[in-house]
Amino acid sequence: MSDVQQAVPRGGHPEAAAKFVANDARAHWHDQALWWVRKKRDVASAAVPDWEALRDAAAAIKAHTLSRLADYVEEFERKATALGAHVYFARDAADHNAIVHRILSERGVTKLVKSKSMLTEECHLNPYLEARGIEVTDTDLGERIVQLRHEPPSHIVLPAIHLKKEEIGELFHEQLGTEKGASDPKYLTEAARQHLRQRFLQAGAGLTGVNFAVAETGGVVVCTNEGNADMGTTLPPIHVACMGVEKLIPRRQDLPVFLRLLARSATGQPVTTYTTHFHGPRREGELHIVIVDNGRSAQLKDKVFRRSLACIRCGACMNTCPVFRRSGGYSYGWIVPGPIGVILAPGRDAAAHRTLPFASSLCGSCSDVCPVRIDLHHEILAWRQEIVRRGLLPWRKRAGMKLVGWVLRFGWLYRLAGWLARRLVPALPRGLVYARWNGWGRQRELPPMPRETFRQLYRRHRGEHQP
Amino acid sequence: MASTSRDDLIGALRRNAPRETPLPDLSGLGVEFADPPKQFAESLKGVGGTCLAVPDRAAAHRALAELPAYAAAKRIVSLVRGVGQGNVDLGAVVDPHQLEGLEVAVLPGELAVAENGAVWVDGRFLQHRAVFVITEHLVLVVDAREVVNDMHEAYARLEPREIGYGLFISGPSKTADIEQALVIGAQGARSCTVFLVG
Amino acid sequence: MLTVGLFIPCYIEQIYPNVGLATLRLLEGHGVRAEYVEGQTCCGQPMANSGCAADAAPLAQKFLRLFRGYEYVVAPSGSCVSMVRNHYEPLLAGQPGFDHLKRSTFELCEFLVDVLKVAKIEGRFPHKVGLHQSCHGLRELRLAAGSERRIPPFDKVRLLLQELEGIELVELTRPDECCGFGGTFAVNEEAVSCMMGRDRVADHERAGAEIITAIDMSCLMHMDGLIRRDRKRLRIMHVAEVLAEAEAAA
Numbered sequence: 039m040s041d042v043q044q045a046v047p048r049g050g051h052p053e054a055a056a057k058f059v060a061n062d063a064r065a066h067w068h069d070q071a072l073w074w075v076r077k078k079r080d081v082a083s084a085a086v087p088d089w090e091a092l093r094d095a096a097a098a099i100k101a102h103t104l105s106r107l108a109d110y111v112e113e114f115e116r117k118a119t120a121l122g123a124h125v126y127f128a129r130d131a132a133d134h135n136a137i138v139h140r141i142l143s144e145r146g147v148t149k150l151v152k153s154k155s156m157l158t159e160e161c162h163l164n165p166y167l168e169a170r171g172i173e174v175t176d177t178d179l180g181e182r183i184v185q186l187r188h189e190p191p192s193h194i195v196l197p198a199i200h201l202k203k204e205e206i207g208e209l210f211h212e213q214l215g216t217e218k219g220a221s222d223p224k225y226l227t228e229a230a231r232q233h234l235r236q237r238f239l240q241a242g243a244g245l246t247g248v249n250f251a252v253a254e255t256g257g258v259v260v261c262t263n264e265g266n267a268d269m270g271t272t273l274p275p276i277h278v279a280c281m282g283v284e285k286l287i288p289r290r291q292d293l294p295v296f297l298r299l300l301a302r303s304a305t306g307q308p309v310t311t312y313t314t315h316f317h318g319p320r321r322e323g324e325l326h327i328v329i330v331d332n333g334r335s336a337q338l339k340d341k342v343f344r345r346s347l348a349c350i351r352c353g354a355c356m357n358t359c360p361v362f363r364r365s366g367g368y369s370y371g372w373i374v375p376g377p378i379g380v381i382l383a384p385g386r387d388a389a390a391h392r393t394l395p396f397a398s399s400l401c402g403s404c405s406d407v408c409p410v411r412i413d414l415h416h417e418i419l420a421w422r423q424e425i426v427r428r429g430l431l432p433w434r435k436r437a438g439m440k441l442v443g444w445v446l447r448f449g450w451l452y453r454l455a456g457w458l459a460r461r462l463v464p465a466l467p468r469g470l471v472y473a474r475w476n477g478w479g480r481q482r483e484l485p486p487m488p489r490e491t492f493r494q495l496y497r498r499h500r501g502e503h504q505p
Numbered sequence: 506m507a508s509t510s511r512d513d514l515i516g517a518l519r520r521n522a523p524r525e526t527p528l529p530d531l532s533g534l535g536v537e538f539a540d541p542p543k544q545f546a547e548s549l550k551g552v553g554g555t556c557l558a559v560p561d562r563a564a565a566h567r568a569l570a571e572l573p574a575y576a577a578a579k580r581i582v583s584l585v586r587g588v589g590q591g592n593v594d595l596g597a598v599v600d601p602h603q604l605e606g607l608e609v610a611v612l613p614g615e616l617a618v619a620e621n622g623a624v625w626v627d628g629r630f631l632q633h634r635a636v637f638v639i640t641e642h643l644v645l646v647v648d649a650r651e652v653v654n655d656m657h658e659a660y661a662r663l664e665p666r667e668i669g670y671g672l673f674i675s676g677p678s679k680t681a682d683i684e685q686a687l688v689i690g691a692q693g694a695r696s697c698t699v700f701l702v703g
Numbered sequence: 704m705l706t707v708g709l710f711i712p713c714y715i716e717q718i719y720p721n722v723g724l725a726t727l728r729l730l731e732g733h734g735v736r737a738e739y740v741e742g743q744t745c746c747g748q749p750m751a752n753s754g755c756a757a758d759a760a761p762l763a764q765k766f767l768r769l770f771r772g773y774e775y776v777v778a779p780s781g782s783c784v785s786m787v788r789n790h791y792e793p794l795l796a797g798q799p800g801f802d803h804l805k806r807s808t809f810e811l812c813e814f815l816v817d818v819l820k821v822a823k824i825e826g827r828f829p830h831k832v833g834l835h836q837s838c839h840g841l842r843e844l845r846l847a848a849g850s851e852r853r854i855p856p857f858d859k860v861r862l863l864l865q866e867l868e869g870i871e872l873v874e875l876t877r878p879d880e881c882c883g884f885g886g887t888f889a890v891n892e893e894a895v896s897c898m899m900g901r902d903r904v905a906d907h908e909r910a911g912a913e914i915i916t917a918i919d920m921s922c923l924m925h926m927d928g929l930i931r932r933d934r935k936r937l938r939i940m941h942v943a944e945v946l947a948e949a950e951a952a953a
Contacts, residue, residue, distance in 0.1 A: 265693020
């Protein structure tokens with residue numbers, strides 16, 4: 039992550055999305071890029087004959103785990119500590135940052151290498167450490183790119199999906215000294231390799247996220263492709279692993295269920311290049327595991343939204359979401375965008391994120407690709423009800439719905455309104471009908487108004503055809 | 506006395522827990538291949554690696570000697586007796602940073618997973634963990650009888666043991682972070698060759 | 704003779720009455736007496752989908768009261784039927800007749816296939832047709848398997864269309880991507896909604912469709928709005944209209 043925090047766009051998602059869409063070529067390019075990742079997921083999942091059974095099992099394991107999470111946390115802590123790891127508990131983002139900083143500063147670490155951790159993005163760890171004199175290098179290529187650009191990642195798995203290779207080439211030319219105009223991905227990746235290699239060699243500690251923490255063994259599992267997490271945890275002697283408390287799973291034998299789903303869902307690969315298991319520190323090294331709450335235990339209480347704690351942060355929902363693909367991660371104003379973000383962000387701050395649950399057509403594609411069967415589109419709808427309940431829906435919309443509700447309640451009123459619409463719309467001048475207030479009419483024609491309603495046609499039909 | 510973050514968290518998780526639901530039966534999961542070694546080779550190829558089936562370690566050594574990356578290598582580690590002529594003694598290496606510049610590492614793998622081209626490498630045998638990722642080129646040697654169908658079988662095989670440090674490696678390091686263009690050789694090994702021996 | 708309650712969505716009743724007529728003719732042609740229940744207005748979905756469930760509650764009550772007595776309720780709409788089957792629960796749970804209503808309210812094509820056991824529609828429809836998979840029908844009512852799930856493929860709507868004489872169902876690049884209507888989404892997120900709609904229309908156009916059909920008129924109304932504004936040479940027809948026209952031309 040960079041030193042820039044993900045800002046909630048003024049006007050919320052609709053306004054930010056409109057800007058994104060306005061660059062038609064770019065929006066289509068972004069849409070196509072993510073659709074392609076969705077298609078790769080389709081191919082990968084088609085090769086797994088028990089795919090749907092795996093999803094069932096994953097959902098059930100997560101549901102069970104959440105129902106016994108306190109026990110599993112205790113078991114994990116006990117086992118991990120017995121192996122020689124230090125286990126810490128952070129109640130919120132500030133607590134997490136202070137703990138990580140203390141671990142590093144007590145050991146005189148001034149250079150940290152990080153592999154991808156959405157949790158640390160959520161806690162805004164980077165600026166916290168940087169303000170206290172610790173150099174933080176995000177070592178995942180996509181994350182390093184956005185870090186050098188001082189922007190946040192726009193996708194939880196594909197951080198730089200919003201950037202074209204020419205832009206990355208330009209960035210590397212300015213910052214890493216690559217040739218001007220060079221944009222070949224192989225060339226740029228090689229330059230990043232050399233640049234990051236130096237950072238790994240100089241780092242005093244490596245920080246990773248945790249994909250799965252196994253209660254039965256006290257071990258943590260990290261799944262990556264580039265080798266950056268493994269470079270960062272095998273060279274420096276200190277490894278800090280940060281995890282949301284929901285990352286726990288009960289047993290080692292539960293791992294294969296998730297490992298067979300994760301990479302296929304995320305990028306269409308059968309598995310990540312590296313699936314590394316850490317049990318206690320290495321010889322002459324240290325392992326620090328920071329377990330974070332930051333609203334998760336509160337979310338567990340909610341009968342509906344607790345189900346989205348099962349999320350394994352694969353990003354499949356984002357790739358399939360027709361709205362995410364056409365509006366980009368920055369339109370969401372939170373570090374985790376897309377369908378899952380639309381559920382999690384309002385939990386943090388419903389007022390700030392009140393437009394997010396409406397940034398969805400409720401198509402349900404996300405729920406069908408979710409490897410752990412979170413009913414995303416139902417939870418998005420539930421958030422809309424919550425937004426209204428908390429009085430956060432703009433009064434105009436609330437009034438509009440009440441009015442429509444009243445008209446539809448009474449048959450005669452509904453018929454009258456319909457009659458007026460059918461008579462007036464064709465009669466009024468076009469400029470009036472398609473005025474600015476007509477949100478539908480900006481890019482669409484209204485449907486042609488018929489003379490008669492179905493009720494009238496039905497009566498005639500029944501009159502003509504005696505039953 | 507003020508409660509700790511730990512106690513608060515565990516207390517909250519207990520209080521807010523949903524009604525308990527059981528763990529599922531995992532016995533029906535998994536996939537079976539007609540020819541697991543063949544499937545392993547295909548899967549490995551699909552992730553950018555190469556699988557070579559050889560009758561014995563001597564044959565593996567001969568095939569290794571012909572690989573351009575090995576032939577050109579100046580610094581080589583081999584932790585598999587009879588395969589590869591190592592010239593870096595890991596036992597004498599004090600600090601893994603010294604391994605920067607390592608060109609070929611020949612390491613033992615214990616299991617090969619047909620469904621995804623992954624090989625289980627146990628940290629016990631590595632001496633320095635960094636060796637598998639800092640090397641430019643990675644060679645893994647696995648007994649051909651140790652090919653399993655899928656990850657469930659792999660973990661079942663690993664079940665009784667204590668894992669200190671271990672990992673599945675599936676092919677060479679890679680990234681697609683630049684416009685979704687797949688680049689083989691990101692920050693770890695640029696190539697991954699697996700010998701299935703026997 | 705089997706009698707069903709005909710549930711005509713508000714916007715079909717008012718704006719696309721011919722879809723209702725086609726539905727009626729289709730059902731009658733298959734030996735069903737379909738009664739348009741006087742007093743029906745709307746299932747309440749626009750309110751419920753805006754989060755205003757309280758405003759939808761009286762409409763749900765009214766719906767139950769009007770349709771409670773019927774053995775089956777049939778509607779030419781996936782989203783409205785989904786509202787009754789999947790979203791009326793919090794509004795009507797425990798009320799007499801609700802359990803039966805939930806189990807007996809059907810979208811038209813699934814009624815034909817699952818209840819009337821229609822295996823093939825005898826009819827002629829010599830046109831190139833693009834089948835748009837309306838999201839509620841697909842993912843809420845499971846009228847088809849969908850592109851996301853790894854299950855044996857099936858499609859109740861396609862089943863009825865594919866054997867029509869002369870019909871050519873064109874192949875889309877994204878067979879079940881959302882059109883972007885989404886109810887109030889169409890206005891709240893107008894920019895994304897229209898981009899989604901245009902992309903769907905373009906897919907049908909590239910595939911050579913003359914007619915875009917679907918089980919939900921709302922999707923078609925949105926795409927048609929774009930088609931007519933952009934002056935594209937495509938027509939929309941509800942599946943009921945296609946089938947009714949086909950049967951009449953048999």
